[in-house]
Amino acid sequence: MLDPRSAAVPDLTGQVALVTGAARGQGRSHCIALAECGADIAALDVCRDLDVPSYPLATRTELDDVVAAVEGLGRRALPLVADVRDPGEVASAGETVEEAFGRLDVLVNNAAVVTSAPFWELSEAQWSAVVDTNLSGVWRTTVAAVGLLRRSPRGRIVNIASTGGVRAVPEFAHYVAAKHGVVGLTRAMAIELAGANVTVNAILPGAVDSPMLAGLADELGLTPADVHKRWLHDQLLNEVITSDEVTGALLWLLSDAARHVTGHCLAVDGGALAR
Structure with missing residues (x-):
């Protein structure tokens, strides 16, 4: 008889996974967990700061640390430095994955x-940076990988969306869009x-304890605790969501x-969308 506990953990032995935004936060958690399940990992991140947002983004050192962690689990790891807003860089990353692994x-x-x-x-720069990274980047990377x-x-x-993908959040119109x-x-x-036979699903995280949330807090002149407090009142479960829980x-x-699950949006939000 099938053990339902093991059925819910993927066996990815011999498979290859590409993760964008891989150097820290949720991306790092996803890479390591997928490697623990047997997958080889192509880890993509921009690895430089941008004009927008103003907070620091992941570094090449952080991406290399993810690669080392994956290799420490006995899996192959391919670091890819690319900006998902750049069609040429994304297309080149897709070609590199094919050359290195021959599959995805x-x-x-x-x-x-x-x-x-x-x-x-x-500003135009804020709108463009958020929409081109968070939406067009998903389309662009999938085109390169499909x-x-x-x-x-x-x-x-699996596309990492947000609870902001199904409801409005004030002062985040570009992110919500x-x-x-x-x-x-x-x-x-x-x-x-x-x-x-390709399934496509989305995850809708709530406010996740992550470098991105910390960066946003700093940009707003708040502490991460202040930001969490602002969103926790929406949740039925009054606990901070971690990257591992999204993973x-x-x-x-x-x-x-x-x-048999495809076209689905799975919320990891402490029950916020139930309100």
């Missing part, structure tokens, strides 16, 4: 940035890739237990 089975679109202001005060994913025996795409777009894109991709949802979506 899992894509986790995790790269994201955030800023905050009333919509009428957002040829390999369609050849996989069980291709899986982008994440709503990710939800719609997820559903459209699921329909178009069903014939190739747990990712692993379930990649498992055989979820093989």
Whole structure:
């Protein structure tokens, strides 16, 4: 008889996973967990600061640390330095994955940035940076990877969206617009890739304890605790969400237990969307 506990943990032995925004936070957690499940990892991050957002982004040292952690688990790891806003860099990263591994089975679109202001005060640079990273970057990376994913025996795409992808959050109009777009894109991709046996799902995290949230707090002149307090009142479960808990949802979506789940949005939000 099938053990339901093991059915919910994917066996990714011999498979290859590409994770964007891989150098820290949720991306790092995803990479290490996928490697623990047997996958080789292509870890992509921009590894430099940008004009927008103003907070520091991941570094090459942090990306190399992820690579070392994956290799320490006995898996192959490929560092990819690329900006998901740049079509040429993303296409080149896809070609590098094919040259290095010859296959791709899992894509986790995790790269994201955030800023905050009333919509009428957002600059063109803020709007462009958030929408082009959080929405167009998902489309762009998936386009670069889809040829390999369609050849996989069980291709899986998981887009890290947000609870902001299904409800409005004041002073985050650009982020909300982008994440709503990710939800719609997820559903459209699921329909178009069903014939190739590729599932496409999204995860809707709430406010996750992460470097991005800490960076946002600093940008707003707040502490991370202040930011958590602002969002925790929406949750039914009054606890901070961790990157590992989002990773747990990712692993379930990649498992055989979820093989008939596609076009779905799975919230990891402490019950905030129930209100």
